[in-house]
Amino acid sequence: MFSVNHPFLYLLSGLVVVFIIVQSAFFLVKAVKQAKKLGISTDTVKKTILSSSLFSVAPAVSILVGVITLSKFIGLPFPWYRLSVLGAVTYELPAATLAASAMGVPVTETVTDPAAFSTIAWVMSLGILSGLILVVFGLKKIQGGMVSLAGKDKRWGEILQDALFLGMISAFVGLLFANVRQGLSGFIPIVVALSSAVLMAVCGLLIKKLKWTWLEQYAMPLCMLGAMALSLPITALMS
Amino acid sequence: MKDKKTAPALSPYENSVHAYGRVFGVIALVIMLLIPLAVSLYFSAWPPLNALLKALLGVLPMYWTVGIIEVFTFVPMLGTGGSYLGFVTGNLTNLKVPAALNAMQAAKVRPGTEEGDVISTIAIASSSIITTLIIALGVFLLGYLQPLLESPVLKPAFDNILPALFGALGVVFISKNPKIAAAPLVFMVVLFMLVPSLSKSVSILVPVGALIAIGVARVLYKKGLLDQKAGKN
Incomplete structure (x- = not known):
């Protein structure tokens, strides 16, 4: 039986969150090692980590508020995933609204139709991909171009x-x-x-x-x- | 093969960041396609094609353009590792880009250098981990947190996150380069006062501001009105 808060959806979002943490931790360790090689002091590295973490608390809580806003409409697990990967409330809310209106579903109540939910899921996922695709396949070239521009x-x-x-x-x-x-x-x-x-x-x-x-x-x-x-x-x- | 000759030689660190960045990026892309697929399969609910197309037509032209613009605007600020990570974890303008700029400024390193790249990556990785953990914790403790987060007393604080962020960030960077900052600032203030509805598409105005700033900077630099010495922060 479909529900916007189905355990299966929590499972999917949980896996995504684990992936994000793994990737971030991997790059963090790699960059810290490289910082040592470049002679950046441990103190600077520690301060950078602490200060960036502190800096993130308030925006993170505001993202959480965005998750709550969307949760009344499409449940908790899906906005949790969407705002943990390449999301921002400013994109996700209009994307979900557009998908809902294409299905003739009101945004003021929780979605109960699985087909409407899957349409919203596809639109919210496909809508955000361009930046990531360009970075994955073109970052090297873009950076080369920028160097020659300067x-x-x-x-x-x-x-x-x-x-x-x-x-x-x-x-x-x-x-x-x-x-x-x-x-x-x-x-x-x-x-x-x-x-x-x-x-x-x-x-x-x-x-x-x-x-x-x-x-x-x-x-x-x-x-x-x-x-x-x-x-x-x-x-x-x-x- | 042409760009191999012109592109600068990459250090072993940069090469490995590119390699791993691509691997993680491709996995992220696959995940983002598998999730809606899993939803459709598990609930045997497929989107009706015409509704899907109609919605995508409303979303893709704008979102894909903004996504591409974001890459060209933020890659020079975030550096290699920061870009691979930032474009997976998202929330760039309101969180990752300011976090990286602040970290590089405080550590006295410049973007575009290997030191800048490393500090930016450390900042974005720490920020991503903390943000992801806070959201996850929040989702599980929602019952306790919701009344607090939605209380009208705290609402102004969340409404004013961007002004609180860009006030402090702005004063630091504007005071360092007031001559370059003046023209794009005046342009944007007047533009938003005349057309308030543009506030929905601020991402598109970022490169407009950047082009104005770059144009002004080029003229000032050519006329010798900016500090000519390299390494000036």
Whole structure:
């Protein structure tokens, strides 16, 4: 008997999760060994691991919130798998919605028709594959092409890198302004981002003036969590 | 064979990362096809062809384009190992890319170097493991966690993850290169204020911002208005 929370679906998702952990652990060990060979200090490696882990806690919990959102519609195990491999809530929700509407199934209730569920499963899986296919079969060529794009000028290569980051950052900073026409509450994301930036500037001062070098690796996750905490009073004041 | 001559020689480490990256990547691809297949077989429920095609037609053109754009945007930031891992584990813009950028910045290594590649891989691997474990734990403890995670008190914090992330990340990178940052920033702010509905397709605007930044950087560099010395962080 089909159910969106069938044990078989949990089994499938569980296997995927094991695969992800194995692959990540494999690359982690490999990179740590190589770091040693390159003369990167154990301290830096340890700090990188700790800081990246700390950095991931809040986004991971927000991904979990996405899993819960989708679970009301297609059960718990399937969104668990979709958001553990190459997923992001921003893709998965519209993909599931489109598949459901093609089957004439409402997104407001749990799916009970196995054919509708399998359509959603196929669409959510096939929709996300292009990046992975391109990386698996084309990464070497793409990287070769990028090296020749930067040319022999080393400084220009560095500037090109920085310009690429700034392109990404500017798109997301622009995004903060998308709701300003809604009035005061539309400014909440901007104020939160500013408070995060101010926290970061304070961390920068502490690192430079007071030589708190230990803070370097942890500044980003701490500022992010700090700004998320500040978003509670900011939202209360501005909405 | 032409690219063999022009491509730089890869170190043994890079070659082995490519080899293992491909093996894991192919397994991931197979898994992603086997899962819907297993669902269809186990429940003997196949998607009706016309509904499947209709839904795919709505999803594929946009998603596959974004996927391809993401590869060209993020590969130079993530490096070899980071790309193979990041494009399997996902959540790139909201988690893996910022984690890698932050780690390289803190460790004072540059992307595109072998040191940068190694640090980026370590950051993405640690981030993937923690994220996967937290989600798995959350799924099993859902009964306890759901009221807390869905409480209206905490909602603003989750709504504001991206501003909290890009505020801190932005100030670090913008303050290092204000001249390159100014034009794409102004462009994006004005664009989003004029067309708020674009917020759904921010991934497509990332390469637009990058092209503007690269264009401005090229002009400034040629005019000698940027620091000309290599190795400047």
